[in-house]
Amino acid sequence: MMEQSKKRYRVLILSGAGLSAESGLKTFRDHDGLWENHNVMEVCSVDGFRRDPKLVANFYDKRREELKNAEPNSAHLELAKLKREFPDDIAIVTQNVDDLLERAGCDEVIHLHGTLVDLRCESCGEIFRVGYESQNSKECPKCHRDYIRHNVVMFGESAPKYQILDEINRYAEYFIVIGSSGQVLPIGLMASFHEHSIINNLYPENGVDDYFKKAIHKPATEAIKDISMEIREFLLTT
Numbered sequence: 001m002m003e004q005s006k007k008r009y010r011v012l013i014l015s016g017a018g019l020s021a022e023s024g025l026k027t028f029r030d031h032d033g034l035w036e037n038h039n040v041m042e043v044c045s046v047d048g049f050r051r052d053p054k055l056v057a058n059f060y061d062k063r064r065e066e067l068k069n070a071e072p073n074s075a076h077l078e079l080a081k082l083k084r085e086f087p088d089d090i091a092i093v094t095q096n097v098d099d100l101l102e103r104a105g106c107d108e109v110i111h112l113h114g115t116l117v118d119l120r121c122e123s124c125g126e127i128f129r130v131g132y133e134s135q136n137s138k139e140c141p142k143c144h145r146d147y148i149r150h151n152v153v154m155f156g157e158s159a160p161k162y163q164i165l166d167e168i169n170r171y172a173e174y175f176i177v178i179g180s181s182g183q184v185l186p187i188g189l190m191a192s193f194h195e196h197s198i199i200n201n202l203y204p205e206n207g208v209d210d211y212f213k214k215a216i217h218k219p220a221t222e223a224i225k226d227i228s229m230e231i232r233e234f235l236l237t238t
Protein backbone atom coordinates (compact mmCIF):
# COMPACT_ATOMS: atom_id res chain seq x y z
CA MET A 1 0.00 0.00 0.00
CA MET A 2 1.20 3.46 -0.83
CA GLU A 3 2.01 5.55 2.18
CA GLN A 4 -0.82 7.86 3.15
CA SER A 5 1.31 10.95 2.77
CA LYS A 6 2.41 10.09 -0.77
CA LYS A 7 -1.10 9.98 -2.15
CA ARG A 8 -2.60 13.02 -3.78
CA TYR A 9 -6.16 13.48 -2.66
CA ARG A 10 -8.45 16.00 -4.32
CA VAL A 11 -10.61 16.56 -1.23
CA LEU A 12 -9.39 17.01 2.33
CA ILE A 13 -11.97 16.60 5.09
CA LEU A 14 -10.68 17.66 8.49
CA SER A 15 -12.91 16.97 11.49
CA GLY A 16 -12.80 18.00 15.13
CA ALA A 17 -14.81 17.73 18.33
CA GLY A 18 -18.01 19.00 16.67
CA LEU A 19 -18.24 15.79 14.63
CA SER A 20 -18.48 13.57 17.72
CA ALA A 21 -20.40 15.97 19.97
CA GLU A 22 -23.75 14.57 18.83
CA SER A 23 -22.54 11.09 19.80
CA GLY A 24 -22.30 12.40 23.34
CA LEU A 25 -18.51 12.77 23.54
CA LYS A 26 -17.50 15.90 25.36
CA THR A 27 -14.26 17.76 25.19
CA PHE A 28 -12.68 20.34 27.42
CA ARG A 29 -13.86 23.12 25.15
CA ASP A 30 -17.39 22.53 26.40
CA HIS A 31 -16.68 23.46 29.98
CA ASP A 32 -14.40 26.48 30.23
CA GLY A 33 -11.16 24.56 30.30
CA LEU A 34 -12.51 21.77 32.47
CA TRP A 35 -12.84 18.25 31.09
CA GLU A 36 -15.01 16.05 33.35
CA ASN A 37 -13.95 18.24 36.29
CA HIS A 38 -10.25 18.07 35.53
CA ASN A 39 -8.17 21.04 34.60
CA VAL A 40 -7.08 20.38 31.02
CA MET A 41 -3.42 21.02 31.76
CA GLU A 42 -3.55 18.41 34.54
CA VAL A 43 -4.63 15.61 32.20
CA CYS A 44 -3.63 16.74 28.70
CA SER A 45 -0.16 18.23 29.07
CA VAL A 46 3.35 16.86 29.38
CA ASP A 47 3.83 18.70 32.70
CA GLY A 48 0.61 17.32 34.15
CA PHE A 49 1.56 13.80 33.05
CA ARG A 50 4.98 14.09 34.69
CA ARG A 51 3.42 15.34 37.91
CA ASP A 52 0.76 12.65 38.21
CA PRO A 53 0.88 9.82 35.65
CA LYS A 54 -1.61 7.73 37.63
CA LEU A 55 -4.25 10.47 37.50
CA VAL A 56 -3.72 10.83 33.75
CA ALA A 57 -3.94 7.04 33.21
CA ASN A 58 -7.22 6.93 35.16
CA PHE A 59 -8.54 9.85 33.16
CA TYR A 60 -7.92 8.10 29.83
CA ASP A 61 -9.33 4.84 31.20
CA LYS A 62 -12.58 6.72 31.84
CA ARG A 63 -12.55 8.24 28.36
CA ARG A 64 -12.23 4.71 26.90
CA GLU A 65 -15.19 3.56 28.95
CA GLU A 66 -17.20 6.53 27.73
CA LEU A 67 -16.21 5.79 24.14
CA LYS A 68 -17.28 2.16 24.45
CA ASN A 69 -20.82 3.35 25.12
CA ALA A 70 -20.91 5.96 22.35
CA GLU A 71 -22.22 5.30 18.84
CA PRO A 72 -21.25 6.82 15.49
CA ASN A 73 -23.78 9.41 14.32
CA SER A 74 -25.11 10.03 10.82
CA ALA A 75 -22.24 12.40 9.99
CA HIS A 76 -19.67 9.66 10.76
CA LEU A 77 -21.70 7.25 8.64
CA GLU A 78 -21.94 9.63 5.67
CA LEU A 79 -18.20 10.36 5.77
CA ALA A 80 -17.51 6.62 5.78
CA LYS A 81 -19.80 6.21 2.78
CA LEU A 82 -18.06 9.00 0.87
CA LYS A 83 -14.65 7.52 1.61
CA ARG A 84 -15.78 4.10 0.35
CA GLU A 85 -17.15 5.70 -2.80
CA PHE A 86 -14.05 7.82 -3.51
CA PRO A 87 -11.18 6.14 -1.65
CA ASP A 88 -8.43 7.72 -3.76
CA ASP A 89 -9.95 11.19 -3.96
CA ILE A 90 -10.88 11.88 -0.36
CA ALA A 91 -8.58 12.11 2.66
CA ILE A 92 -10.26 11.78 6.04
CA VAL A 93 -8.20 13.52 8.72
CA THR A 94 -9.39 14.05 12.27
CA GLN A 95 -8.31 15.77 15.46
CA ASN A 96 -10.57 13.40 17.38
CA VAL A 97 -9.10 10.57 19.43
CA ASP A 98 -12.26 8.45 19.32
CA ASP A 99 -12.78 5.58 16.86
CA LEU A 100 -16.30 6.50 15.75
CA LEU A 101 -15.30 7.04 12.13
CA GLU A 102 -13.73 3.57 12.03
CA ARG A 103 -16.81 2.09 13.68
CA ALA A 104 -18.93 3.81 11.04
CA GLY A 105 -16.94 1.82 8.46
CA CYS A 106 -14.45 4.48 7.40
CA ASP A 107 -11.08 3.27 6.10
CA GLU A 108 -7.73 5.04 6.37
CA VAL A 109 -8.62 7.62 9.00
CA ILE A 110 -5.63 9.82 9.79
CA HIS A 111 -5.67 10.66 13.50
CA LEU A 112 -3.61 13.80 14.05
CA HIS A 113 -3.64 13.46 17.83
CA GLY A 114 -3.52 9.69 18.22
CA THR A 115 -6.36 7.51 19.48
CA LEU A 116 -7.83 6.31 22.75
CA VAL A 117 -8.05 2.70 21.58
CA ASP A 118 -4.28 2.30 21.30
CA LEU A 119 -1.52 2.44 23.90
CA ARG A 120 2.15 3.20 23.40
CA CYS A 121 5.23 1.63 24.93
CA GLU A 122 7.65 4.25 26.23
CA SER A 123 10.55 1.77 26.07
CA CYS A 124 10.41 0.63 22.45
CA GLY A 125 7.78 2.89 20.89
CA GLU A 126 5.43 0.05 19.94
CA ILE A 127 1.81 1.14 19.47
CA PHE A 128 -0.73 -1.56 20.24
CA ARG A 129 -4.47 -1.87 20.61
CA VAL A 130 -6.12 -1.72 24.03
CA GLY A 131 -9.68 -1.21 22.80
CA TYR A 132 -11.90 0.07 25.58
CA GLU A 133 -10.03 -1.58 28.43
CA SER A 134 -8.08 0.01 31.26
CA GLN A 135 -4.37 0.48 30.64
CA ASN A 136 -3.80 -0.81 34.16
CA SER A 137 -1.38 -3.77 34.28
CA LYS A 138 -0.93 -3.82 30.49
CA GLU A 139 2.49 -4.67 29.13
CA CYS A 140 4.10 -4.13 25.74
CA PRO A 141 3.48 -7.09 23.39
CA LYS A 142 6.88 -6.49 21.79
CA CYS A 143 9.40 -5.81 24.58
CA HIS A 144 7.21 -6.98 27.50
CA ARG A 145 8.01 -3.97 29.66
CA ASP A 146 5.20 -2.19 31.45
CA TYR A 147 6.24 1.39 30.76
CA ILE A 148 2.97 2.07 28.96
CA ARG A 149 1.10 5.28 28.24
CA HIS A 150 -1.96 6.54 26.37
CA ASN A 151 -1.43 7.12 22.65
CA VAL A 152 -2.88 10.62 22.64
CA VAL A 153 -0.77 13.68 21.82
CA MET A 154 -0.55 16.05 24.78
CA PHE A 155 0.09 19.78 24.93
CA GLY A 156 3.86 20.20 24.90
CA GLU A 157 4.42 17.26 22.54
CA SER A 158 4.96 17.29 18.80
CA ALA A 159 2.33 15.80 16.51
CA PRO A 160 4.21 14.04 13.68
CA LYS A 161 1.03 13.59 11.62
CA TYR A 162 0.82 17.36 11.09
CA GLN A 163 3.36 16.89 8.33
CA ILE A 164 1.03 14.49 6.53
CA LEU A 165 -1.77 17.02 6.88
CA ASP A 166 0.43 19.71 5.32
CA GLU A 167 1.26 17.47 2.38
CA ILE A 168 -2.35 16.52 1.75
CA ASN A 169 -3.40 20.14 2.02
CA ARG A 170 -0.81 21.19 -0.51
CA TYR A 171 -2.29 19.02 -3.26
CA ALA A 172 -5.96 19.07 -2.31
CA GLU A 173 -8.36 21.17 -4.35
CA TYR A 174 -11.20 21.18 -1.87
CA PHE A 175 -10.82 21.78 1.87
CA ILE A 176 -13.66 20.94 4.24
CA VAL A 177 -13.70 21.44 8.00
CA ILE A 178 -16.35 19.81 10.17
CA GLY A 179 -16.62 20.73 13.83
CA SER A 180 -13.30 22.40 14.44
CA SER A 181 -12.90 25.96 15.63
CA GLY A 182 -9.33 26.50 14.56
CA GLN A 183 -7.98 26.94 18.07
CA VAL A 184 -5.42 24.18 17.57
CA LEU A 185 -4.81 24.17 13.81
CA PRO A 186 -4.47 27.22 11.50
CA ILE A 187 -7.49 26.24 9.40
CA GLY A 188 -8.06 29.79 8.16
CA LEU A 189 -4.59 29.89 6.67
CA MET A 190 -5.06 26.40 5.23
CA ALA A 191 -8.34 27.41 3.59
CA SER A 192 -6.74 30.45 1.99
CA PHE A 193 -4.86 28.16 -0.43
CA HIS A 194 -8.03 26.70 -1.88
CA GLU A 195 -10.55 27.78 -4.45
CA HIS A 196 -13.13 25.47 -2.86
CA SER A 197 -13.70 25.29 0.88
CA ILE A 198 -16.45 24.78 3.44
CA ILE A 199 -16.44 25.21 7.20
CA ASN A 200 -19.13 23.71 9.40
CA ASN A 201 -19.49 24.63 13.05
CA LEU A 202 -22.51 25.16 15.25
CA TYR A 203 -21.65 28.85 15.59
CA PRO A 204 -19.65 31.32 13.51
CA GLU A 205 -15.99 31.31 14.48
CA ASN A 206 -14.47 34.73 14.86
CA GLY A 207 -12.15 35.56 12.01
CA VAL A 208 -11.96 32.01 10.66
CA ASP A 209 -15.17 31.74 8.62
CA ASP A 210 -14.04 34.59 6.37
CA TYR A 211 -11.29 32.45 4.89
CA PHE A 212 -13.77 29.85 3.67
CA LYS A 213 -15.92 30.08 0.55
CA LYS A 214 -18.90 28.75 2.46
CA ALA A 215 -19.82 28.47 6.14
CA ILE A 216 -22.59 26.22 7.45
CA HIS A 217 -23.76 26.85 11.00
CA LYS A 218 -25.67 23.71 11.91
CA PRO A 219 -25.01 20.50 13.85
CA ALA A 220 -22.69 18.21 11.86
CA THR A 221 -25.45 15.63 11.32
CA GLU A 222 -27.52 18.25 9.49
CA ALA A 223 -24.68 19.98 7.64
CA ILE A 224 -23.34 16.68 6.31
CA LYS A 225 -26.15 16.44 3.74
CA ASP A 226 -25.09 19.67 2.02
CA ILE A 227 -21.42 18.85 2.38
CA SER A 228 -21.83 15.40 0.92
CA MET A 229 -23.79 16.76 -2.03
CA GLU A 230 -21.13 19.37 -2.77
CA ILE A 231 -18.30 16.83 -2.63
CA ARG A 232 -20.12 14.41 -4.92
CA GLU A 233 -20.88 17.14 -7.39
CA PHE A 234 -17.28 18.34 -7.33
CA LEU A 235 -15.76 14.88 -7.78
CA LEU A 236 -18.20 13.76 -10.45
CA THR A 237 -18.14 16.88 -12.60
CA THR A 238 -14.60 18.27 -12.42
Ligand SMILES: [Zn+2]
Nearest residue numbers: 121124140143
Ligand atom coordinates in the same frame (compact mmCIF):
# COMPACT_ATOMS: atom_id res chain seq x y z
ZN1 LIG B 1 7.84 -2.05 24.16
